[in-house]
Structures are given as structure tokens and as C-alpha cells.
Amino acid sequence: MASSHPNMERFLRDWRQDALNKAQYDSAIFIGDKLLAMTKDDNDAFWLAQVHFAAGNHTRAHDLLIKHGLVGSNPSCRYLAAHCLIRQGNFADALTLLGELTPTHLFASNTKRKTHRTTASRSARPGSRNPDRPPDDLTDEEWSTRRYEAGMCYLRGLCYAKENAFDRAKEAYKDALRIDVQCYEAFTQLVRNSLMSPDEEDEFMQSLDFATVRAPKGGDDPELTSEPADYVHMLYQTQLSKYRNPAAFNTAIESLSTHYGLDDNADLLLARADQLYTQCRFKDALAITAAVLQEDKSNFPAYPVHLACLYELKRTNELFLVAHDLADHHPEHACTWLAVGTYYLATGKIPDARRYFSKSSMMDATFGPAWIGFAHTFAAEGEHDQAITAYSTAARLFTGTHLPQVFLGMQNHAMNNMTAAEEYLKSAYSLCRTDPLLLNEMGIVLYHQDRLREAATFFTQALRVADDTRADPHAWLAARTNLAHAYRRLGLLDKALHEFDVVLRDGGKNAAVFCAKALILLDRGMPDDAAAVLHEALAVNPQDAVATELLNKALELSAMGDVGAFERLDLGEEGEEGEEEMGDGNGGGEMERFEAALEEKKVAAAARMERKGRGRGADKGKGILRGGGGRRGGEREGEERGGGIMDMSDDY
Structure with missing residues (x-):
């Protein structure tokens, strides 16, 4: 049915989006509510729920989706509803909503990708879903659906992890990346939580089809089409175990630093510091982490390596200052109490160290x-x-x-x-x-x-x-x-x-x-x-x-x-007989x-x-x-x- 106030609806949508972009959530909620009352449109209801989620109103966002019957309508609404439940700590309900079946028909693989390159393109009805088609042939709606399905696999992994089912969580994160290799949240859960061994990381990386990374439309240069895939692959390579393939790691770091200007990027610097730490080059690693934290004291991924280097080098005064600063400004973060525990361990106060390490692990299991x-x-x-x-x-x-x-x-x-x-x-x-x-x-x-x-x-x-x-x-x-x-x-x-x-x-x-x-x-x-x-x-x-x-x-x-x-x-001669x-x-x-x-x-x-x-x-x-x-x-x-x-x- 045609809208009776198209200009006003367009005006309200622009206003809502502008308020959302500026983090003026009360304005966005106020305008979004009036827009939804005017249009009764499911899309406007979904966006109002998005505004509530961004404002931290997870219960209101979930109730709004239920009220308008959107949870079962499409993957984006189901993803948002499940995310709301997870933010509320209702992991069992979230898992029930997400289901335990993985959409394996959406998996992208190297085998499939090679088939696309060697066979004639298949004809399909406009708008029909064909998961075997190359990503460039998918419509925007199909591509969006694919990414939300990957996001739901990631959420499923979070629920499994909260239930201590870490094997199932690992498979869910892997499934997310098999569907959408750009689901970095799933990748970082696998890597930072050490859910894969170095050999398993290498095997899994080889199984992923980075060619499914969607390049910007409108370019005819084949090199520009494949460049985003290579870029994502190198970024992921820098986050893997530093034991398995140091040559590949160094190559990725060098390419990202020289060709893309990421030589001062904090994530790449921390990856380099991590490698130096595994080589017991504590002073070199500490110099990098100190430089990163000087630029951004809230870069929490930098603290474990930084604290470990300070501990190894017996710099207890610096440990005290870091722990004191974190306790003053970030008492809600697990890394803060890790720093306090490390200081007490370095000074030989073992019971105090144990207490704060325990507190840190309880804050983030x-x-x-x-x-x-x-x-x-x-x-x-x-x-x-x-x-x-x-x-x-x-x-x-x-x-x-x-x-x-x-x-x-x-x-x-x-x-x-x-x-x-x-x-x-x-x-x-x-x-x-x-x-x-x-x-x-x-x-x-x-x-x-x-x-x-x-x-x-x-x-x-x-x-x-x-x-x-x-x-x-x-x-x-x-x-x-x-x-x-x-x-x-x-x-x-x-x-x-x-x-x-x-x-x-x-x-x-x-x-x-x-x-x-x-x-x-x-x-x-x-x-x-x-x-x-x-x-x-x-x-x-x-x-x-x-x-x-x-x-x-x-x-x-x-x-x-x-x-x-x-x-x-x-002893005779030094050889087998002598031995x-x-x-x-x-x-x-x-x-x-x-x-x-x-x-x-x-x-x-x-x-x-x-x-x-x-x-x-x-x-x-x-x-x-x-x-x-x-x-x-x-x-x-x-x-x-x-x-x-x-x-x-x-x-x-």
C-alpha cells in the first residue's frame, strides 16, 4: 500500500539515522517510535529495535521484535533478538532461539570456488538463493542474509562457551568463518581463547576460501578484485600462533607495513611483540607494548604481554604503577586484577597474588x-x-x-x-x-x-x-x-x-x-x-x-x-663405538x-x-x-x- 506521507517518512528516517550516527539515542528512539506509528512497517520496527540495542535497552529491543512478530521473519531479526538475550545473560533462551542446526549449505570452500572458475555460470531466477554462486553474483539481500547466518553461528558459539561446551563452541566459530570469512568476531574467539593448536590453525586457514571476500563493485581490474582477499588473509595470518610458521608471519607483517602503511598499527605491533616474547626477547617486546600503551592506555589486549615482560625483567616499580593506574580507571576489567596479581607475584606475596588472579578469572572465565x-x-x-x-x-x-x-x-x-x-x-x-x-x-x-x-x-x-x-x-x-x-x-x-x-x-x-x-x-x-x-x-x-x-x-x-x-x-674415539x-x-x-x-x-x-x-x-x-x-x-x-x-x- 502506497504511503500517504512519503516526504514526511523520508524526513523522519533521515532524522532517526542522523541521531543514531551521533549517538543521540533518546532522539533516535523518540523519532523512530513516531515513524513506526505512522508506517507500521517491519523495517522501521527493526531499526527502532536496533536503536534500543545500541542504547543498551536490550530487553526493550527484544520485546519490540517479539511484539511485531519479527523474530521468525528473517535472519537479521533473529540475530538481533538472540543478541539481546545474550546481553541479558539468557544464554539458554538465546540458544533455543538460534537453534543448533548449522546452515551447512552456505559453506564456502576452496573446492567450490575452483568449480566456479572452471565451469560455465549457472542460470538462476532473479532473487533466488543459490549458495554455490560466487559472492560477486549474489544480490545484496542474499549477501546480507549470508552474513547474518554467519553472525548467528558466532552467537551460537558464545552460548556454547558459556555452557563450558568448548568443543561445540569451536565448531560454531569455525562454521561462522566457513560461511563468511570476514566474521572477525568468530576468528578472534578462536585465536585469543586458544581453541586451536598451531597445526589446526594452519589447516583451518587453508580450508577457508578468502576469494569469497567481496570486492567493491565497478572495478574491472582482476588484481583489484583479488586484493581484498589477500589483505584479509594477511591480517588473519598476523593473529595466528607465532610457533607454527614464523616465515609466513614475517611476510604478512612486511607486506601490510610497506604496502598498506600499517607499520604503526597497534594490532600489528602487538603481534610483533607477541612473537618477540616467544623468543624471550623481553626488552624488545616491552619497548613495543610500552609504545602502544603510551598511545592508548585502554588497549587491553596489550596488557598480558606488557605485564609478562615487566615480570620477567623484574621491574616491580613499573608493575605497581600500571596496576595502580588500571585499578583507578578500569576496576571493571579482568585485565586490571591480572596486573595487580602479577605485581604481588613479582614481589613474593603469593596469597595476595592468588586472590587477585582468582578475581580476574571470575570476571572473565x-x-x-x-x-x-x-x-x-x-x-x-x-x-x-x-x-x-x-x-x-x-x-x-x-x-x-x-x-x-x-x-x-x-x-x-x-x-x-x-x-x-x-x-x-x-x-x-x-x-x-x-x-x-x-x-x-x-x-x-x-x-x-x-x-x-x-x-x-x-x-x-x-x-x-x-x-x-x-x-x-x-x-x-x-x-x-x-x-x-x-x-x-x-x-x-x-x-x-x-x-x-x-x-x-x-x-x-x-x-x-x-x-x-x-x-x-x-x-x-x-x-x-x-x-x-x-x-x-x-x-x-x-x-x-x-x-x-x-x-x-x-x-x-x-x-x-x-x-x-x-x-x-x-673413551676411545668419539663416535658410536665410544658411546x-x-x-x-x-x-x-x-x-x-x-x-x-x-x-x-x-x-x-x-x-x-x-x-x-x-x-x-x-x-x-x-x-x-x-x-x-x-x-x-x-x-x-x-x-x-x-x-x-x-x-x-x-x-x-
């Missing part, structure tokens, strides 16, 4: 850094059973990240439960094979099971990965030290000496490393050289009992002039007795330190504030526990 920090507080106090329970919860919530499994392995290792530790680390390895931290931990567990060759393989692989990613060499001195110990016990003494020398040259001035090197020199019948090395060890730590005893032995042998008195083993002959490298006679004595002293010293410093222990959770992707900590075993030369190191 999907906030991974808070869960990991909460678990770390138990690990810091040596409460291994409670730490395992907390890490297990994090592993259940964030199935795509390997870090909770790594921490579970470390806790079981601390409890001397090597079988369980190995199983958890293997689970982590199945999710991520390129984290040097994980590879080092696997090597440590194998070392303590006397599986020395396998341990050496993992230590070598950790160093190779760190080198490939251009990680800070100083951050991985522990892995190199562990590799040297494995070589020493395998009887590959030349290799062991080389690795110890590299550690010492790169800054690992540790008395235990000097002692280990001296032990090899004594075993080779070089007491004078061993004595010189042991003097350096005592210069680092004059009270080191192991270095003192070894020095006395070296001086005694040197005075006797009889290198055979140490019962040095005949077989050596066995575990400890041998018998004097060497075996001496290392047994060292082991006893190590255990006794560790017991004394544990009695003195219980509650002051080091953080065993190397992933201090990352949910997803995880952050490092440090165990400082050699420094804090006074361990002997056979200690394996987790120190980062």
Missing part, C-alpha cells in the same frame, strides 16, 4: 592469563597437587595451547613422577613441536630417566629452533648447558667441552658449569687445566663446596703427577664414587634450601601470563637451590 597466573601461585609455593589441579583446569578451558600441558609435566617432574611428566609433555608436543621451552623440558625428563641420547636430541632440537627463530641466545643457555651434561654422560667429551665453553663465553658464568668442565678435564688427566677452571668457579662463588673439593682433588693429582690415580676411563663403550658416561671406580658423593651433597643442599625458603620458591610455570600462548618464567635451580653440577637447568 575465558581470560587465559588469569587462569595460568592462578596456577602459578601454587607452583611458586611448592603446592604441587593444587598446582596440577589448576593447570588441569586451564588445559580443559584452552585446548589449543600446549602451555598448560607443559606446566603439568613440570609439576609432575618436580614430584619425581617421571612417567606422568613424560605423558603430559608428549601431549604438549603433539600440539606444538617448535617451542624450545617444551623441547628443553622433554630433554630434562628423559635425562633423569637415563635416556641420554633421546635427551640430547631434544636439547639439540631446542637450540636449533631457537636459532631458526633468531631468539636471544642468552635465553637458551640452560638448554645448551643441559646438552653439555648429556654429552658428558654419553662420553662425548669433546662435544661436552665445546658446549660448556659456548655457555661460558655467552655469559653463563656459573660455578656449576665451571665444575662440570673441570670434571671432564680431570677425567681426561688434565689436573692443571682443571685447577685453573676451578679457580674461576671459586671466583664466582667462593663458598661452593663442590668446586672446593674438586680443586683439592685436582691439586692432589697434579702434585702426584699420576693422572691414572683418578681412574680415568678409556656404547661409555654407557651412561659415569663409569666406575673413583669417577662413579665421586659423582655419587656429589649427588648426595646436592640432595642434602636442596633439602636445606627447601626448609629455609619454603614459600619463597621460584616460579616453575614458564608461561607466566599468557593464555594462549604462553609466557615464560624461570626456575633458577642452580642459583636458588644450590644444586650440584649434575643439576639440569630450567632457567630462562
Whole structure:
């Protein structure tokens, strides 16, 4: 029926839209209500509901859609009604409204897209829905319907997540992207909540058809038609795991920075900082996050990395200032209490840290850094059973990240439960094979099971990965030290000496490393050289009992002039025969007795330190504030526990 007041209706619609654009919601609601009374048009009712939703009147918006019978009329109204219910916390009702059936007929795939390019276009009635048609052939109404259907899949995922059905939530988010690859809300839920492993991320990205990204109409240049698809793909690539494909990440960052002027964009800078953090380049990462937060203090995605870097660099004063500022201005945000918890953890006030990490996780149940920090507080106090329970919860919530499994392995290792530790680390390895931290931990567990060759393989692989990613060499001195110990016990003494020398040259001035090197020199019948090395060890730590005893032995042998008195083993050539002959490298006679004595002293010293410093222990959770992707900590075993030369190191 033709309108009797077309000019007035046009005037009121323009007025309503102008008020909405200026966030003058009362005006928009007032005018929209008069317009709806005049026209009784469903479209005007939908737009009035949109204004109510934008104003935060979610109940009124939902009731308006129900009153006019719009919920079942089209996907846009059903999407808005479900969104209103979710904002009210009625997740069960929202899921009932959305239904549990996914419109799989709308899925876009690479296979379908290739078919479009190689077959003749199909004829279709004007206005008919054909999901197999290329996006450029869809009408605006069909394209809008497709995007609302994707939006409903995203909302369905939110409802599943609130019901702790994370597997179903993940599939719903994936379905949203299969229908509309531009549904960034679904993509960010998958990535930020660590719902996919790095391999799964890569496989899923390859399955998406970025060619369905709709280019602006009117252009005849094929390159301009495909450019938006490449742009979206690169943007998504920067948000993926930094372990899986660093080359692709660097290429995407370079292209977006140089060709599109995004070199100063906060999201790209944070992606770069995240990569630097995984490489233990804390100062470089902190410089980036500090610059981002200086421009925008409310950029909350920047805080987890920023706080973790401050923690690693022991900048407690800056942590205090950040936490205080957030508590003053954003007490409603989970990240605020993460910052407070991190400050207390850094200052050794573990119960306070636990309380604020718990508060942060209760404010946002999907906030991974808070869960990991909460678990770390138990690990810091040596409460291994409670730490395992907390890490297990994090592993259940964030199935795509390997870090909770790594921490579970470390806790079981601390409890001397090597079988369980190995199983958890293997689970982590199945999710991520390129984290040097994980590879080092696997090597440590194998070392303590006397599986020395396998341990050496993992230590070598950790160093190779760190080198490939251009990680800070100083951050991985522990892995190199562990590799040297494995070589020493395998009887590959030349290799062991080389690795110890590299550690010492790169800054690992540790008395235990000097002692280990001296032990090899004594075993080779070089007491004078061993004595010189042991003097350096005592210069680092004059009270080191192991270095003192070894020095006395070296001086005694040197005075006797009889290198055979140490019962040095005949190692033969360094190769497979030498390894077989050596066995575990400890041998018998004097060497075996001496290392047994060292082991006893190590255990006794560790017991004394544990009695003195219980509650002051080091953080065993190397992933201090990352949910997803995880952050490092440090165990400082050699420094804090006074361990002997056979200690394996987790120190980062």
C-alpha cells in the first residue's frame, strides 16, 4: 500500500539515522517510535529495535521484535533478538532461539570456488538463493542474509562457551568463518581463547576460501578484485600462533607495513611483540607494548604481554604503577586484577597474588592469563597437587595451547613422577613441536630417566629452533648447558667441552658449569687445566663446596703427577663405538664414587634450601601470563637451590 506521507517518512528516517550516527539515542528512539506509528512497517520496527540495542535497552529491543512478530521473519531479526538475550545473560533462551542446526549449505570452500572458475555460470531466477554462486553474483539481500547466518553461528558459539561446551563452541566459530570469512568476531574467539593448536590453525586457514571476500563493485581490474582477499588473509595470518610458521608471519607483517602503511598499527605491533616474547626477547617486546600503551592506555589486549615482560625483567616499580593506574580507571576489567596479581607475584606475596588472579578469572572465565597466573601461585609455593589441579583446569578451558600441558609435566617432574611428566609433555608436543621451552623440558625428563641420547636430541632440537627463530641466545643457555651434561654422560667429551665453553663465553658464568668442565678435564688427566677452571668457579662463588673439593682433588693429582690415580676411563674415539663403550658416561671406580658423593651433597643442599625458603620458591610455570600462548618464567635451580653440577637447568 502506497504511503500517504512519503516526504514526511523520508524526513523522519533521515532524522532517526542522523541521531543514531551521533549517538543521540533518546532522539533516535523518540523519532523512530513516531515513524513506526505512522508506517507500521517491519523495517522501521527493526531499526527502532536496533536503536534500543545500541542504547543498551536490550530487553526493550527484544520485546519490540517479539511484539511485531519479527523474530521468525528473517535472519537479521533473529540475530538481533538472540543478541539481546545474550546481553541479558539468557544464554539458554538465546540458544533455543538460534537453534543448533548449522546452515551447512552456505559453506564456502576452496573446492567450490575452483568449480566456479572452471565451469560455465549457472542460470538462476532473479532473487533466488543459490549458495554455490560466487559472492560477486549474489544480490545484496542474499549477501546480507549470508552474513547474518554467519553472525548467528558466532552467537551460537558464545552460548556454547558459556555452557563450558568448548568443543561445540569451536565448531560454531569455525562454521561462522566457513560461511563468511570476514566474521572477525568468530576468528578472534578462536585465536585469543586458544581453541586451536598451531597445526589446526594452519589447516583451518587453508580450508577457508578468502576469494569469497567481496570486492567493491565497478572495478574491472582482476588484481583489484583479488586484493581484498589477500589483505584479509594477511591480517588473519598476523593473529595466528607465532610457533607454527614464523616465515609466513614475517611476510604478512612486511607486506601490510610497506604496502598498506600499517607499520604503526597497534594490532600489528602487538603481534610483533607477541612473537618477540616467544623468543624471550623481553626488552624488545616491552619497548613495543610500552609504545602502544603510551598511545592508548585502554588497549587491553596489550596488557598480558606488557605485564609478562615487566615480570620477567623484574621491574616491580613499573608493575605497581600500571596496576595502580588500571585499578583507578578500569576496576571493571579482568585485565586490571591480572596486573595487580602479577605485581604481588613479582614481589613474593603469593596469597595476595592468588586472590587477585582468582578475581580476574571470575570476571572473565575465558581470560587465559588469569587462569595460568592462578596456577602459578601454587607452583611458586611448592603446592604441587593444587598446582596440577589448576593447570588441569586451564588445559580443559584452552585446548589449543600446549602451555598448560607443559606446566603439568613440570609439576609432575618436580614430584619425581617421571612417567606422568613424560605423558603430559608428549601431549604438549603433539600440539606444538617448535617451542624450545617444551623441547628443553622433554630433554630434562628423559635425562633423569637415563635416556641420554633421546635427551640430547631434544636439547639439540631446542637450540636449533631457537636459532631458526633468531631468539636471544642468552635465553637458551640452560638448554645448551643441559646438552653439555648429556654429552658428558654419553662420553662425548669433546662435544661436552665445546658446549660448556659456548655457555661460558655467552655469559653463563656459573660455578656449576665451571665444575662440570673441570670434571671432564680431570677425567681426561688434565689436573692443571682443571685447577685453573676451578679457580674461576671459586671466583664466582667462593663458598661452593663442590668446586672446593674438586680443586683439592685436582691439586692432589697434579702434585702426584699420576693422572691414572683418578681412574680415568678409556673413551676411545668419539663416535658410536665410544658411546656404547661409555654407557651412561659415569663409569666406575673413583669417577662413579665421586659423582655419587656429589649427588648426595646436592640432595642434602636442596633439602636445606627447601626448609629455609619454603614459600619463597621460584616460579616453575614458564608461561607466566599468557593464555594462549604462553609466557615464560624461570626456575633458577642452580642459583636458588644450590644444586650440584649434575643439576639440569630450567632457567630462562
